[in-house]
Amino acid sequence: MPVMLTRRGWSLLLASGISSAGALATGDPMLLASSLLGILALGLSMLYSKRIHTLLSRARVSRATGHIKAVEGARVRIAFRVEAPHGLPRGTVVRDSPPRRVVVVGEPEALVESTPGGVVEAWYEVRPSVGSHRWSEVEVYAKAPGELAVASVRHSLPVLLQAAPSRRALEQVRLRLAALTGYSKPVNRRWPLGYEFLELREYQPGDDPRLIHWPSTARAGTLVVRETAMETRLNMTIVLDASGEMWIGGPLASPIDHAARLTLALASLAWESGGSASVFLFNGWSCFEARGAMDTASLATVLSRLQEGHGRSTEGLASCARKASSMRPRRPLILVTGPGVNLAWLVKRVEESPRPPTPLILYALMTPTGSSPEERLVRAGALREAEAVGGRRVVAGGWLESSIKLLKTLEVYSP
Template identity: 30%
Template sequence: MLTRRGTSVGIGSAVAAGAGRLFGMGELLVLALAGIALISGSVVWTRTRRIRLRIQRSVQPARVHAGGKARVQLVLTNLGGHAPLLQLTDPVTGTLGARLGVGPLLAAERLSTSYLLPTQRRGRLEIGSAEVDVVDPLGLARTRVGEGPRTMLVVYPATQTLAPPRLARGPEPLGLAADVHTLQRIGEDFYALRDYTAGDDVRRIHWPSTARLGRPMVREDEVPRRSRVTVVLDTRSTAFDAGPLIDERFELAVSAAASVVLASATRHDPLRLLTVAGADTGFVTSGEGLAQVFDHLADVSTSAQGSLRSTLAAAAATAVGAVVVVLGGTVFDAARDAEAISAAGSRTSSMTVIRVCRPGDALPAGGPGVVDISTLAELGPKWAAAQTSSQANAVST
């Protein structure tokens, strides 16, 4: 295979040969033959190299938030004889990929090289497979001598540092207790029964009561169950006004949802992610469950399917704790959405609504638990103010 330089020399040789025959100039014919001879020699030289390479790749870290640093580490091991100058190409989704010059390598020599990945936007970056070509000394021809494995980098949404959502104590078992540590000293004696909800430990099902009542019942101990957080993400395409900035507004909504998820995870709350399109992670805690939530946020996109009312009803039906709704600020039917939010809010102990809008948008006035943002930087202070206001209202009532 010819390189760009080799292709240029080949085209020049062909033009020189044509001009030499046309004008009867022997010098041009000699020049053309010299170019063809160089190309032929380079092709033969690269194809006769006996090179065996082993390519290993690692990505650190395998998951990163947008804007974070992720580095690809490549290790090339020469399993054959002396290797001349090599050209390594590592394709990366959505980019031109990485092109690196490597070598020469002695027999059994190992060489490590690395490069940074673009992580400005959330999503998945597929890396590889790496291709290594041997290039002749003149840079006219190349021959592939090795290929490496494929690797995936998951880029999570950008986030802001937030305080965990405020949790009303009323609906929680022993919710009036002011201190978790005090409750832990009480013990784990049997306390009460309640209906089973998604995410409960099946080992706490009280089978005699379940058989008697005909529905799953769960034992409640005096050690309080941690309050739950449900995050509802609006994915309706009508909720984000059409135009060149629709992607930016939806990305802001996803980042706001991810920020709430991350804040809840720092308190080790069982949390659940619902999207209007119908996705439901169920209640998860730390570890792989939390990684699955962020993996979904890395892939989520807008959809023409789904109903905000039914999604909020599902959240309110099993929500014990806080519900946070991330809503597109420009909606097709604002009145119906406000009604759905109000109905769901009346059945939950704590609800906060984050509305994503454009700068200068005049949205209907929201209550103390409504946060309007047009940039991610606004989320932190406005979230803190809304949580403080909601807590003050809860105390006053």
């Protein structure tokens, strides 16, 4: 409705009605006068609000831009431009309706006032999570004096905000690798005579005598060996589940946020090592390859266009994994999914005979990391599901820990 009563107005209307009933029952003139004054005040407020509505309907509201590209978690300014040929009443507010998967910094509204012929610009800030965010409705409203009634006009101003995973995810993986192995790239420990030095350690039975570091042995008084490895070339195929169940949870902490960061970090490491990585997307029903993802920048663009998919079909997800494996044979397959999946049944369907032509199939179960009771419940259920299947091939939890565990396994199978 363009003009309506506020909560205060409805309270006054209720009080006036009660006073009128009391005046009719008791004949008290004071109650009758108070009820008439209340109804008169409401009538004047409604008339004034209609005049306000006329001014608001003549104002032209537009967005500064209808398409915004950003990085997850970064502050993005959403700006409006209000042109008021006949001016705006005092206390006019422009209010937007951003979706739930963006964090609004402050309030999604701004106070605007303008003289006739004036132009006003207003803005607020949001911090988006991974994927595409669309919204359109903008409301311009103003309250009558006394705040008994409000007049509002709604405008349809579509905006598309696409947020890519932050490249800091890759840097975090490098730092964790450096802390664990002393080297910021994946290395293969199967090559004991590799050229990448990792650490000095005490000699163990079975070590190659050529690895003994004699200066350190002389200082320590016991045999010390140099542990080395060969820098490995990673090759992988990633199936990213973007079905509706992946979008639960709060912004920046939902399973799809973790899955996108993990996908970007692993694929980027593969490309940097001189290997190859292919990414397949599953939207709940259909499966398709992200052919435009050839490097870190292009993959970030693909992930920024993710949209909330349909409800997950576990059979469809298993078929997508088998399809990806057949199209990219002889590569390790990483299936990135989230809560709500029957993991034991999924593993059985993916690996049933005839087995996909891949040396290794890994499963990453992303969980929401928010603190709400619902998110904690979902997280506990997903972890129990992963423990029931067990084995090194299944990892669960946040994206950073999962990526390190996956890399440890991939190093064994990398050529």
